[in-house]
Amino acid sequence: MAVDVPRSAAQERRTARYEPEAASVRAARRFVEEQLVALERAPLADDAGLVLSELAANAVLHARTPFEVVVVAVGTDEVRVEVLDGSTATPLVGVSVGTSTTGRGMVLVDALATRWGVRPLETGKAVWFEVGGARAEGESPAEASAEDLLAMWADLDTSPTVVVHDVPVAELLAAKEHVDDLVRELQLVALDPALLERREAEAPCEVHLARRLDVATRAFDAARVQVRSQVVRAARAGRSVVDLELVLGPDDGEHARQYRDALEEAEQLARSGVLLTRGDVLGRHAAVLQHYLDEVVRQLG
Numbered sequence: 382m383a384v385d386v387p388r389s390a391a392q393e394r395r396t397a398r399y400e401p402e403a404a405s406v407r408a409a410r411r412f413v414e415e416q417l418v419a420l421e422r423a424p425l426a427d428d429a430g431l432v433l434s435e436l437a438a439n440a441v442l443h444a445r446t447p448f449e450v451v452v453v454a455v456g457t458d459e460v461r462v463e464v465l466d467g468s469t470a471t472p473l474v475g476v477s478v479g480t481s482t483t484g485r486g487m488v489l490v491d492a493l494a495t496r497w498g499v500r501p502l503e504t505g506k507a508v509w510f511e512v513g514g515a516r517a518e519g520e521s522p523a524e525a526s527a528e529d530l531l532a533m534w535a536d537l538d539t540s541p542t543v544v545v546h547d548v549p550v551a552e553l554l555a556a557k558e559h560v561d562d563l564v565r566e567l568q569l570v571a572l573d574p575a576l577l578e579r580r581e582a583e584a585p586c587e588v589h590l591a592r593r594l595d596v597a598t599r600a601f602d603a604a605r606v607q608v609r610s611q612v613v614r615a616a617r618a619g620r621s622v623v624d625l626e627l628v629l630g631p632d633d634g635e636h637a638r639q640y641r642d643a644l645e646e647a648e649q650l651a652r653s654g655v656l657l658t659r660g661d662v663l664g665r666h667a668a669v670l671q672h673y674l675d676e677v678v679r680q681l682g
Contacts, residue, residue: 393420393454401441401448403573409437409450413462416452422460425512428493429462435490436464436508442568443602444468446505459495459513467505545625545676549669550615553623556670557609563647564598567591590650594643600636604629604677625673634681641674 395416399405413433417426433450440448446467453461490497490510497510570580571591581588598605607627615623648667 395419395452396449398447398449399437401445401572403441403569403576405448406434406437406441409448409464410434412450413452417460420452420454420460422454422458422513425460429460429510429512432490432493432497432510432512433462433464436510439508440464440466440468441572442565444505445599455511456514459511461509461511463507463509465502465505465507469501469506542629543625543627543677543680545627545673547622548612548625548673550612550621550623552669553608553612553673554616556667557612560644560670563644563651564594567594567647568598571595587650590643590646594647597636597640597643601633601640604633604637608673627677629677629681631681634678637674637677637681641671641678644670 395412397409397412399409410430410433414426414430417423417429437448437450440446444466448464448466451463451465453463455461493512494510495512495514497508500507500509567587567590570576570587577588577591580591604627608625611625612623
């Protein structure tokens with residue numbers, strides 16, 4: 382980890398760079414909290430630390446690139462924090478069904494930050510947030526709407542290659558939140574060397590699945606983002622069903638098959654009690670998840 386704290390307090394800009402590993406999340410949170418204390422904004426440290434933890438975890442789990450944390454004092458009582466990584470994948474405030482242990486992360490960001498937003502970089506993105514100060518009446522913390530943020534994916538072709546009609550919104554949203562829990566738990570196993578060594582001795586099947594699901598999830602990630610954004614927007618609009626329109630490549634049929642098979646194995650492990658994530662939630666909604674994945678496999682031949 383490299384830390385750059387300027388000598389001049391007038392600059393009020395402090396940066397640190399981290400590797401994409403699980404331990405970096407804790408280190409980055411400590412860095413932000415320490416800098417807020419140094420900037421005489423200690424009352425904001427807890428909220429800033431919580432928000433930073435979510436953004437750093439996203440950088441570790443999804444960007445898989447080194448990331449930089451920047452802390453800047455703005456105004457008389459506000460602080461702006463940025464997390465810069467090498468991925469263009471955009472965070473999205475979701476609609477939680479109340480069962481997910483990890484899917485509510487950006488909702489936490491939305492609640493604790495005075496405002497937040499995303500700006501594209503030449504080699505990735507910067508997700509920023511501010512704490513302190515007052516939020517204008519009726520103002521949303523997010524600088525842009527979900528649709529604006531998703532415009533970062535606009536380099537995709539506009540013509541869908543796969544269309545899945547009449548997908549139940551609530552069922553798919555519930556299934557995907559549970560899947561996110563499974564994926565995140567297993568990704569943390571794969572990214573933490575100490576935990577990986579321990580789990581290889583205690584539960585080698587979990588380690589094998591962690592690696593397999595990690596590869597399959599990353600290969601199918603573009604499709605997963607499109608599905609989640611469409612189902613979230615449908616839920617916000619109060620719709621009960623949605624037509625999924627996905628822009629996919631020729632290899633995504635095989636990626637969907639590998640992802641589907643890995644999820645089935647993960648669900649079996651969850652039901653057996655090996656994983657922390659419960660295995661009963663997806664069981665109630667497995668049919669809708671399998672249906673859309675089967676359709677991707679079928680339509681892409």
